[in-house]
Amino acid sequence: MKSITERHQLILQKLQENGKLNIPQLIEEMNVSGVTVRKDLKLLEDKKLLFRTRGGASMQNPYAIERPINEKEFIKSDEKKRIAKTALSLIGPNDSIMIGSGTTVYELARALHPEKKIIVITPALKVALELCNRPNIEVLQLGGLVHQSSSSTAGSFAEKILEELSCGVLFLGVDGIDLDHGLTITNIMEASLNQKMIALAQTVVVLADSSKFDRRGLGKICNLEQIDYIITDKQVNRSTVSQIEKMGVKVIVAE
Structure with missing residues (x-):
């Protein structure tokens, strides 16, 4: 049997040769x-x-291009679970919250078991299905065109519904966090919907693992100054955290 060092060398060699490997x-x-x-x-x-x-x-960054949600969920899965559990502390009793699309915010839905009633507004079909039969949770599913890769609605129908709503806390997933360019996502239609959700939320919380920092997606959502919190994992660059907090954003590192 190969040693751990030999195994790692073999894996990296095969990746260099082929670009990707399967288990x-x-x-x-x-x-x-x-x-x-x-x-x-x-x-x-x-x-x-x-x-x-x-x-x-794979050798390729899975966040640089759009990938199906059922593929992304296996990337940094442990970190996403810890981030989601940390985010629960920001939800109050009888609160109304929004949960966007993405694998990290989906982990929040999986971890959500409130003792008192809350309302959850979401464009994400996986989030709605996860929560629709959960005690003490009422789900408002945003309608519209379902984007195949993310299993989430977007477009004018979803945005029209938002005009009649308000909420306490928005939990947002992103594909990129850049100090100069702000928050981005790979799908332009979803970027527009996220902008609308930010406008009606009292508090905006971004859930993002450390691999999302210093990256950019295709569609810009907002500047960093427009959000209140980022919850991430302990591998995040401390210098980046310091610079973000100087912009007035509270960064919480999930342990």
Whole structure:
């Protein structure tokens, strides 16, 4: 059996040659269990040497291009769960909240079990399905065209409904956080809907793992000064955090 160093060298070599790998291929080639392969991939991702994807790994940043939500959810999944649990503290009893689209905010929906009634407004079908039968939660699903990659609605119908609403806290997922360019997402129609949601929320909270920093997506949502909180993981660059907090944004690092 290969040592951990030999396995990691082999994985990185194969990635350099092919650009991507799948877990069954690595299991056969290294003669180890799937659990071992997944641990190896996570360790290498933590060192920023590759990106985990659904069923394997890639050399390409999965946030640089638009990918299906069921593929993104396997990227930094542990960090997303910790971020979501930290975000729960910002929800008050009898609150009305909005949950946007994306895998990190979806983890918030999965972790949400309020003791008193709250209203959740969302464009994300996965969020609505997760919460629709949950005790003490009323769900308002925004209508409109469903975007296939994110399983979320966007467009004029969804934006029209928002004109009649207001909410306490918006939990937003993004694809990029850039000090100069602000918050971005890969889909332009969803960027427009996010802008509308920000305008009617009293508090805006961005849930984003550390890989989203210093990156840009296609559609700009807003400047950093327009949000109140960012909740991220402990791998975030401390210098970046300091610069963001100078803009008046509170950065919370989930432990």
